[in-house]
Amino acid sequence: MIAAIDIGAWFETIYAWLQNAWANLSSDFYLNFIKEDRWKFLVRGLGVTLEVAFFAAIAGIVLGALLAIIRTTADKAGRLRFLNWLAKLYITVVRGTPVVVQLLIINFVIFSSAFIDAVIVAIIAFGLNSAAYVAEVFRSGIMSIDEGQFEAGRSLGFSYGQTMLYIVMPQAFKNVLPALANEFITLLKETSVSGYIGLIDLTKAGDIIRSRTFSAFFPLIAVALVYLIMVVVLSAGVTRLERRLRNGAR
Numbered sequence: 001m002i003a004a005i006d007i008g009a010w011f012e013t014i015y016a017w018l019q020n021a022w023a024n025l026s027s028d029f030y031l032n033f034i035k036e037d038r039w040k041f042l043v044r045g046l047g048v049t050l051e052v053a054f055f056a057a058i059a060g061i062v063l064g065a066l067l068a069i070i071r072t073t074a075d076k077a078g079r080l081r082f083l084n085w086l087a088k089l090y091i092t093v094v095r096g097t098p099v100v101v102q103l104l105i106i107n108f109v110i111f112s113s114a115f116i117d118a119v120i121v122a123i124i125a126f127g128l129n130s131a132a133y134v135a136e137v138f139r140s141g142i143m144s145i146d147e148g149q150f151e152a153g154r155s156l157g158f159s160y161g162q163t164m165l166y167i168v169m170p171q172a173f174k175n176v177l178p179a180l181a182n183e184f185i186t187l188l189k190e191t192s193v194s195g196y197i198g199l200i201d202l203t204k205a206g207d208i209i210r211s212r213t214f215s216a217f218f219p220l221i222a223v224a225l226v227y228l229i230m231v232v233v234l235s236a237g238v239t240r241l242e243r244r245l246r247n248g249a250r
Helices: 002-037 039-077 081-095 099-110 118-143 147-155 160-197 202-213 217-249
Strands: none
Touching: 002 039, 002 202, 002 217, 039 081, 039 118, 039 160, 039 202, 039 217, 081 118, 099 118, 099 160, 118 160, 147 160, 160 202, 160 217, 202 217
């Protein structure tokens, strides 16, 4: 009888604890997201994050491809040596310094006296950073193309530049497409430091909610879950892309 009473009391204690925990979670959820429509901060922050990541990725691909062409032209044809030196210096400096420091330098040093929107500053900073990594991705893709492709272009009367543009680069782009997609995933996560220049991205939006509610659990977990969902979806897309490329190569 005593054991039965103890077990019943134990279950009642657990049930009361669960009820209290649920009530606290519900209250915190309402406070962080429902009250004053604070969930809108996350939606607007997500939009800013995607905007910065998308346009920075485009800028990184364009500039990175240009840097890769300069470097491979110097390696294969022995031309553009000075530009190759500048490209190597740029890549070394960018890859050797933290992206948040680059962001701060571009915002508070280079554009300190200019009234430029923080979104534009972030796109420039992350685009320049991404270009250094994309350049090496493209360069490895170009160097993997058989030398016979260059000779085939020359036999068709193409100049070196035309051969690179019409024959080599399309093949290299196809080879490095999965790596570029992975670079975009990395870039997407790196934009989480945009708040250092006052940009209200997804991470900063969560921090704003936390500062108003003095509750850190729900805002930070929500931000982490949104990033996790985006990365999982993009990773699944990269995996599917790699599978299609392998099937297409057979």
